[in-house]
Amino acid sequence: MEKGTEDGVAAMAACYQGFDPVSYLQYNYTAPRADFERQDSIVPWKLACLHRAFTEGDVSGELLVDVGSGPTLYQVLSGCEVFGKVLLTDFLEVNRQELKRWLQDQGGCSLDWTPYLQHVCKLEGRRPSAWTEKAARLRLVVSDILPIDVHCPRPLSPDALPSAGADCLVSCFCLESVSPDLAAFTRALGHIRGLLRPGGHLLLIGALGESYYLGGPGVKIPVVPLDEAQVCASLKESGFTLIRLEVYTLPQDMRVGVDDVTGVFFVKARKD
Numbered sequence: 001m002e003k004g005t006e007d008g009v010a011a012m013a014a015c016y017q018g019f020d021p022v023s024y025l026q027y028n029y030t031a032p033r034a035d036f037e038r039q040d041s042i043v044p045w046k047l048a049c050l051h052r053a054f055t056e057g058d059v060s061g062e063l064l065v066d067v068g069s070g071p072t073l074y075q076v077l078s079g080c081e082v083f084g085k086v087l088l089t090d091f092l093e094v095n096r097q098e099l100k101r102w103l104q105d106q107g108g109c110s111l112d113w114t115p116y117l118q119h120v121c122k123l124e125g126r127r128p129s130a131w132t133e134k135a136a137r138l139r140l141v142v143s144d145i146l147p148i149d150v151h152c153p154r155p156l157s158p159d160a161l162p163s164a165g166a167d168c169l170v171s172c173f174c175l176e177s178v179s180p181d182l183a184a185f186t187r188a189l190g191h192i193r194g195l196l197r198p199g200g201h202l203l204l205i206g207a208l209g210e211s212y213y214l215g216g217p218g219v220k221i222p223v224v225p226l227d228e229a230q231v232c233a234s235l236k237e238s239g240f241t242l243i244r245l246e247v248y249t250l251p252q253d254m255r256v257g258v259d260d261v262t263g264v265f266f267v268k269a270r271k272d
């Protein structure tokens with residue numbers, strides 16, 4: 001890594017030392033951003049994109065890896081029905097601990113995921129009360145929660161994956177919010193590509209037009225502001241074929257002062 005890039009990556013890592021999972025969940029995963037009564041709320045939009053992507057029939061295999069899970073589980077609620085094994089990953093121990101508390105079901109979680117589980121059950125045409133079955137399924141298939149660094153050419157420890165790689169990757173709001181610039185974002189995309197088997201799918205969700213977000217009170221984390229054309233160009237440059245790009249524009253009342261995001265993209269792509 002060149003010196004300037006190395007400094008930029010180190011500065012991002014330093015910012016993340018102030019990341020507070022409890023605040024982050026509160027800012028982004030409660031109403032109005034997670035309002036299941038509203039069609040135009042951001043979380044239901046993300047869940048609908050993921051539901052569609054996982055039920056179209058082309059995404060399949062045994063192993064699903066979520067890159068940069070953070071303290072959240074919504075991103076694997078559809079995928080856990082399709083894959084027999086799910087790996088969660090994050091850079092920070094505090095986030096891995098948060099996920100562990102939910103998986104071990106011993107209380108102490110910072111967010112109640114029940115409405116999320118119920119909503120995805122509804123999308124799947126099941127009774128909302130089937131949420132307990134979905135929770136049990138997720139606890140069954142998540143086999144580990146591992147440290148990851150997308151700035152390393154090999155983001156996971158060498159023995160974490162079978163040699164063929166994962167069948168599918170999900171990654172939400174990670175690459176653009178941990179990269180100092182567009183070049184680092186594209187490079188990170190190339191690094192995570194190495195985790196995927198040829199022909200495997202990438203489901204990527206991320207922020208558009210965002211220059212920062214709050215990782216906790218007063219913890220301003222810089223973000224690479226992306227537009228759709230840049231996302232498409234980075235995917236191409238990193239060896240992915242785009243299958244679909246969808247864009248969500250944030251309604252005014254969803255701009256709640258915890259970031260300056262203007263939209264969200266959802267990408268379904270395949271490793272060439």
Ligand SMILES: C[S@@+](CC[C@H](N)C(=O)[O-])C[C@H]1O[C@@H](n2cnc3c(N)ncnc32)[C@H](O)[C@@H]1O
Nearest residue numbers: 068069070091092148149150172173174177178
């Ligand atoms: C904006 S959060 C996204 C969390 C979650 N995926 C979501 O959808 O809300 C970005 C995440 O990237 C993680 N992260 C920070 N540096 C990273 C790195 N170098 N490699 C991978 N993940 C990193 C952070 O710990 C944080 O959980």
